[in-house]
Amino acid sequence: xxxxxxxxGKLADCADASExxxxxxxxxxxxxxxxxxxxxVAAADPKVRVAVNxxxxxxxxxxxxxxxxxVALLPPVSGG
Amino acid sequence: xxxxxxxxxxxxxxxxxxxxxxxxxxxxGIVSFTxxxxxxxxxxxxxxxxxxxxTLPGMEALADAALARWPLDGLxxxxxxxxxxxxxxxxxxxxAARHRRDAFLAADFAMDHLKSDAWFWKREKRAGQWHWxxxxxxDRADLLRWQ
Numbered sequence: 001x002x003x004x005x006x007x008x009g010k011l012a013d014c015a016d017a018s019e020x021x022x023x024x025x026x027x028x029x030x031x032x033x034x035x036x037x038x039x040x041v042a043a044a045d046p047k048v049r050v051a052v053n054x055x056x057x058x059x060x061x062x063x064x065x066x067x068x069x070x071v072a073l074l075p076p077v078s079g080g
Numbered sequence: 081x082x083x084x085x086x087x088x089x090x091x092x093x094x095x096x097x098x099x100x101x102x103x104x105x106x107x108x109g110i111v112s113f114t115x116x117x118x119x120x121x122x123x124x125x126x127x128x129x130x131x132x133x134x135t136l137p138g139m140e141a142l143a144d145a146a147l148a149r150w151p152l153d154g155l156x157x158x159x160x161x162x163x164x165x166x167x168x169x170x171x172x173x174x175x176a177a178r179h180r181r182d183a184f185l186a187a188d189f190a191m192d193h194l195k196s197d198a199w200f201w202k203r204e205k206r207a208g209q210w211h212w213x214x215x216x217x218x219d220r221a222d223l224l225r226w227q
Binding site: 006008009010012013051053054056070072074075076077078079080 | 115129196199213
């Protein structure tokens, strides 16, 4: 099973679809390499957080996603 | 005690408040706040997106924090996601308490956190074009009031 990527907020606009899949296992360098250049730059912004299966990573560079995991890229929230 | 929901379609704040009041008839008072889409500034529509694994759990944790901080009889939060038109309600917070000040503070606390610290992404349609709304410094500053 691949890793599923989910893009939120304006990152979903940069991605063609709001979800992508990529082969497991996936680390941060692998994720950036998979993304189109514009999206990789946006994802690397320190304000963009990353969650794996709904759990926020303290340091997204420590990403280690396995088969079937869902990795979400979360830009700063704009509030309700 | 805690009644927190994310809603995919339009809701009636009046009906929610009436039911909440009936469920908390022992409370001395109920404070409620309704936020709605501004029918101004050329806003034609608003769209809120969320991320299910984080958004509702985060709102529930927020409600728990308010319940732990003030002696409340109950706390209700309703928040829309999806497409909304000017005048439509976006958010409702209602706090029931024995004493009014606790209810005012809890509702204010919940709104400040929903506005700047909840997992929502918002875009507005103006002149036919969608624009993502960036976080506002004023909303972040409001959060500091509670530290």
